[in-house]
Amino acid sequence: MSTTKKFLYINRKAPYGTIYAWEALEVVLIGAAFEQDVSVAFMDDGVFQLVKGQDTSGIGMKNFSPTYAALGDFEITKIYVEKESLEERGLTLDDLQHLVWEDEDEDWAEKDSIRLVSRAELGDVLAEQDVLFNF
């Protein structure tokens, strides 16, 4: 017997100044292993986590950004990025990693994982969840 719940992980911190982003990624992957309906949201400084081209060789920290590309393999296919947060920071979707997942029902067609949403739309996403995790 199992009950699937809708889990949303909300990421609001930049990637290297604190440990939150990395910890969130680990918890997201654990949650995925329990076969829950997992979504991940990036807003405020959290949108910086997905910026492509990160190179941490000069700061002595692990570059965990390649792991986001693996989320699709863990059946995490709903990644919400808040539009207002991107715009305020001078970013566009082109500055972010292109995250995809493969749809088993459509002959493993590659589909975009990132959904660009307004703050109001993200509010609706929050409202439909069973469990919210904040990082």
Added chain:
Amino acid sequence: MSMLHLVNKSPYENGNLNTASSIMNDGDVLLLIEDAVYGAVKAGKASAMLDGCKVSVLGPDLAARGISEDKLADGVDVIDYAGFVDLVEANDKVQSWL
């Protein structure tokens, strides 16, 4: 008497960059490190705080965050760790806005 002002937090998260950049005197230098380097991105709203300030950013922190130098506000100087030491040495005091 010149002062080196250090900021290490994102300007989108707290008011440290705003405080530092608005309290600086002529001849002072602002150095952005860690998450504060996001404040130097020209297209970002926070870069307006840097107007009129002499600003340096730490290159390794930019690279870690995927920010290329051509995205920076005009006049921002990219330095390495040795340049950080030079700035500390060249100014009379260091003020860290924690």
